[in-house]
Each structure stands twice: as structure tokens, then as C-alpha cells.
């Protein structure tokens with residue numbers, strides 16, 4: 001079987017609504033942040049389907065014993081937010097996955113060259129085998145930042161097939177790079193936009209996700 005990058009755009013009205021709010025240039029920072037929180041919640045909910053490890057148990061109800069499918073708490077789960085903008089999705093992802101460990105990765109693009117560089121790396125030297133990793137990265141534009149993220153993760157033992165990316169706006173250049181380098185990876189995004197302009201912004205996009213989240 002040939003592995004292929006899978007990109008899902010869940011056709012959910014709540015995701016569509018909050019994407020519209022986030023895109024609107026008139027949305028103030030405080031509401032933009034709420035929109036990102038809501039998008040983080042619903043995209044995480046969608047992304048953990050067939051990814052969260054479960055176990056079959058038996059529970060005693062007040063009336064009888066019955067089978068129960070529960071989250072297996074022994075399988076390690078990690079959330080990797082890509083600073084700064086990925087922080088906007090973190091809190092709600094953590095609400096959905098309360099047992100996850102959080103490993104921050106701070107990346108910034110050079111505004112002229114658009115090349116990503118790393119200014120904070122809190123990843124462990126090695127991830128335990130079988131770790132499920134959820135990356136929160138709202139913008140997949142030229143793909144430089146997500147490719148650097150995947151490289152840092154895979155050299156620490158992360159399996160791309162056990163990795164999920166949640167993004168808000170994904171653009172073809174980033175998806176193209178991921179599909180060549182990491183078949184088997186799965187992306188959940190609120191939209192796939194047309195392209196990236198000469199300044200590295202996704203069009204129509206939503207502008208600078210980091211600046212709009214933090215009011216800078």
C-alpha cells in the first residue's frame with residue numbers, strides 16, 4: 001500500500017462559522033482569539049478520531065455490568081504548539097486531550113527570505129515509541145515552518161503516521177512539501193486556500209495569525 005498525505009477539511013458549520021470570523025479584517029483581537037480557540041476545539045475533536053488509543057473494559061452501571069470503550073491512559077500523547085500563533089489553539093486542544101504533555105517549539109520566519117528559524121525548543125531528546133503527536137500550527141504557508149517542525153520531531157523518534165497537524169488555513173506549497181516528505185501524515189484544516197503571495201501571506205487567508213491573536 002502506498003502511503004499518501006491525507007488532508008481533511010471537516011464540513012462542520014461551527015468550523016466554517018469561526019473561520020469566517022477569523023478571516024474578517026474587522027474582527028477585533030479579543031474575538032479573533034475566541035475564534036481560534038473554537039477552531040482549535042473542533043479541529044482537535046475531529047483530528048483525534050481513529051488516533052486516540054482506546055481499550056475495551058467492563059464497567060458496573062447502577063444496574064448491571066456492561067462493556068465500555070475507554071481512552072488508554074498508558075499510551076503517551078504529546079501536543080506541540082508552534083509559537084507564537086500555535087498557542088492560540090493550545091488551550092482548547094489541551095481541554096480535549098487533558099492527559100497530553102505539551103512541548104513548545106518557537107519558530108519565526110525571516111520577513112525577507114521567509115526562512116524559518118528556531119528560537120525555543122522544548123522537545124524531549126527522544127519521544128517514547130508509539131507517542132501520538134498533535135501539532136498546533138494555524139498557518140501552513142510556504143511550508144518552511146512545518147517542515148522544520150517535522151524534521152525536529154522525526155529526528156527525535158516521532159512516527160509521522162502517528163502525527164496529526166491541526167491548522168486553520170493551509171496553502172498548496174506547504175501541503176505539497178509535506179506530501180513529498182511525509183506520506184502517512186494527516187492534516188486537519190478549516191480550509192485550503194488558493195496560494196501564497198510574494199510576501200509569504202496566504203491569500204485570501206486571515207492575515208498574520210500571531211499578530212492578530214496577540215494584538216501586536
Ligand SMILES: O=P(O)(O)OC[C@H]1O[C@H](OP(=O)(O)OP(=O)(O)O)[C@H](O)[C@@H]1O
Nearest residue numbers: 083084085108109141142143144145210
Ligand atoms: O509556512 P510558512 O511560510 O513557514 O509560514 C507559516 C508560519 O508563519 C507564521 O509564523 P510567524 O513567523 O509569523 O511567527 P508568529 O507565529 O510568531 O507570528 C505562522 O504562525 C506559521 O508558523
Ligand SMILES: O=c1cc[nH]c(=O)[nH]1
Nearest residue numbers: 141201202207208209
Ligand atoms: O498568511 C500567513 C502566512 C504565514 N503566517 C501567517 O500568520 N499568515
Ligand SMILES: [Mg+2]
Nearest residue numbers: 208209210211
Ligand atoms: Mg506572525
